[in-house]
Amino acid sequence: MKIKNIEFSNIFCASGSLNFFGQGWWYHYFLKLIFGLFGFNLKGISLKTKTTPFLKRNGNLKLNRFFQPKFLFSNCVKINFFKGFILNAIDLSSPGLLALLEKNRWQKLKENFVISIATVEKTKNKRINEINNICYLLRTYVIKFSSYFALELNISCPNTGLNFNKLFLEVEEILIILRKLHLPIILKINALIPPVLIKELERKNLFDVLCVSNSIPFGEIYGKIFWQNLFGKKISPLAKFGGGGLSGKPIKKIVLEWIEIARAIGVNCNIIGGGGILSSKDVIEYNGAGANAIEIGSVIILRPWRIKSIIKTANSLKWRVS
Numbered sequence: 001m002k003i004k005n006i007e008f009s010n011i012f013c014a015s016g017s018l019n020f021f022g023q024g025w026w027y028h029y030f031l032k033l034i035f036g037l038f039g040f041n042l043k044g045i046s047l048k049t050k051t052t053p054f055l056k057r058n059g060n061l062k063l064n065r066f067f068q069p070k071f072l073f074s075n076c077v078k079i080n081f082f083k084g085f086i087l088n089a090i091d092l093s094s095p096g097l098l099a100l101l102e103k104n105r106w107q108k109l110k111e112n113f114v115i116s117i118a119t120v121e122k123t124k125n126k127r128i129n130e131i132n133n134i135c136y137l138l139r140t141y142v143i144k145f146s147s148y149f150a151l152e153l154n155i156s157c158p159n160t161g162l163n164f165n166k167l168f169l170e171v172e173e174i175l176i177i178l179r180k181l182h183l184p185i186i187l188k189i190n191a192l193i194p195p196v197l198i199k200e201l202e203r204k205n206l207f208d209v210l211c212v213s214n215s216i217p218f219g220e221i222y223g224k225i226f227w228q229n230l231f232g233k234k235i236s237p238l239a240k241f242g243g244g245g246l247s248g249k250p251i252k253k254i255v256l257e258w259i260e261i262a263r264a265i266g267v268n269c270n271i272i273g274g275g276g277i278l279s280s281k282d283v284i285e286y287n288g289a290g291a292n293a294i295e296i297g298s299v300i301i302l303r304p305w306r307i308k309s310i311i312k313t314a315n316s317l318k319w320r321v322s
Contacts (some may be wrong), residue, residue, distance in 0.1 A: 001293040001319065003184040003208050003270065006148045008112055009046040011314040014247075014274055014297030015116035015154060015188070016050040016090070018042070019067060021105040022113070026068050031304045044311050047113040048295065049106075051154045052094040053120040054130045054137075059093030060159070060241050067095065076241050079301060083230065084278055085248030086298050088215065089241035091159035092118055097137055107144045114186060116152040120160050124170055131177050138181060150184035150209075158190070158217035158245035168193060175206035186272070190214040190245075191254050192221070195262035202269050211272040211295065213255045215245025225250050248298040252276025256289045263290035270322045278303045280313040287317045 001008045018024050060076035061069055078087040117134055119127040155167050178185055188211040218236040219227060228234050238244035255275035273291030278299050286294050294314055
């Protein structure tokens with residue numbers, strides 16, 4: 001997949017699934033040890049970094065100085081291997097953009113990748129100031145990078161405590177600021193945003209690629225997601241963290257329908273589709289729905305032995321060119 005003439009893979013890892021530098025999380029060591037013989041290899045996937053705000057944010061997943069969880073098992077994540085889904089309320093835990101840039105690890109990456117950012121301040125003026133500060137830092141450090149990178153604006157994290165609808169009203173102003181960096185821009189949303197709003201935003205040429213979908217906030221799209229059947233009750237098991245966001249098998253059909261509707265009403269931009277990709281068959285469905293590429297995340301935890309076939313399928317298909 002090309003973004004502004006920069007080559008990326010047909011398959012991305014979801015932001016956060018391989019940590020900030022592609023090093024993965026503690027459990028990846030064991031996955032490679034156990035499933036290595038079955039093809040657990042992430043080579044060929046374009047890296048998306050874990051989303052970071054400008055300043056340090058503790059979030060709900062406490063990180064050590066190596067950016068690994070301080071505790072092996074987190075109480076802000078619920079995994080159901082049998083039903084194929086994950087509910088998480090990690091909340092953008094990060095040391096902050098400056099600390100990440102000063103590690104000098106992004107600068108040494110040889111493959112083109114994506115830096116994912118988000119605004120988390122409580123007021124609009126502070127969020128705009130946060131974006132300006134992010135731009136200043138990236139403008140300062142960009143000449144030191146060995147490879148090309150795109151910038152992903154993640155406006156749909158369900159765990160920040162911000163009103164997602166209000167954030168979307170600001171997205172045009174934020175994208176105008178980011179455009180000044182002259183970097184490829186990916187806009188990451190979830191399937192709650194009506195495709196018609198994306199069509200209007202696309203007309204203004206403020207982003208290059210759309211990524212859909214981020215996790216779905218607990219309790220949303222009731223009638224298509226049967227929350228009580230998934231969790232045995234109407235109240236989220238992560239209620240004390242704000243409810244969390246759902247990823248995995250239950251959201252796949254919703255995202256596929258979103259892409260199909262977007263294409264039907266004339267959304268022509270490149271779309272990275274993700275949500276519930278747990279097998280090669282799912283890759284084919286996203287291709288048929290009109291995606292230009294896919295991203296995977298939950299499968300790395302839920303079905304790691306299928307990653308080899310997913311990558312092979314993604315690279316064998318002819319993808320839409322927008």
